[in-house]
Amino acid sequence: MAENIFNGVNVDALVQTIEAVKKDPQIGEFKFRVRNTWQDGTLNRATVKGFYGAKEEHPDRAGRLEYDIDEPPVLMGNDRGPNPVEYLLVGLSGCVTTSLVAHAAARGIKLNSVASELEGDIDLRGFMDIDPNVPVGYKEIRITFAIDADATRDQIEELAEFAKNHSPVAGTIMNATPVTVKVKKA
Template structure:
């Protein structure tokens, strides 16, 4: 009888096999994620996410795309069609830091009982609207507060959070310059209308 051992909802055998496979063949660690977006009207647009390339193959496990509607609140000329893109960035950051924390807690043998996270980010719209050339268009700062209950010391928890901040792909992307190219061209993926 095979018993699957889990910690924090993660299959420990599968986690070990994945880490061993990536260690043995680093080319398997190369992933390419994709999103397609279609403008609807005003500040509303819709993104679809389905396929990605990873572990040496094109993934086909997703039968339906994930669909996300981006909107704006009325004060920003929208109709609350959905969260706005900078709010989705906070959502992505929270999700990635949480997942990274759980993954590395599991690798360290730390059992997580609960995690609740609150994020706030400050933006000066003078940058977006080009009203002041000295104002940066993006977030000036983002604060993440994590309430974590775990079976470890406060020092171990602080070390885990510092490690998660450095190794979360979204947090790492936000915290360092990353090359982003915006260009014209035909979109080859179908996006939701």
């Protein structure tokens, strides 16, 4: 039997996964992990290796995935990689796009192209502890999609909003997920 591939998504496998999670919610519980090591100055290297999901450990993901994280010179770095808040935008862009593509496929909406631009506003006075009234982090993030699809403008706009509201990264940002810190001996 031929696979039902739509927008590059295996819709049959997507529906099977949804049904499996409905029957056994533990299948949908995942833990993703990143290890970060300071290199020098403002340079860090993050390594993504394994994760837990679908009730089992997945120890290796096509080898080691490494990401250099740095700051631009104006923020005391050497531009050897995107800075952390740029990586947040990268993660958000990928997650919202993936959500949009998967939900379009599930709805039978053919996508011809999807591109997005993200922009966020940060006031460094919060990070630098200069003004306690200035929040640390983004004050606002704007996503602008350019979507060519075999759908009406209303359907495309509803799909983009739905994707934002069902993106785990957008949900993490919008719902102020708690972050805990502990220190262990090096």
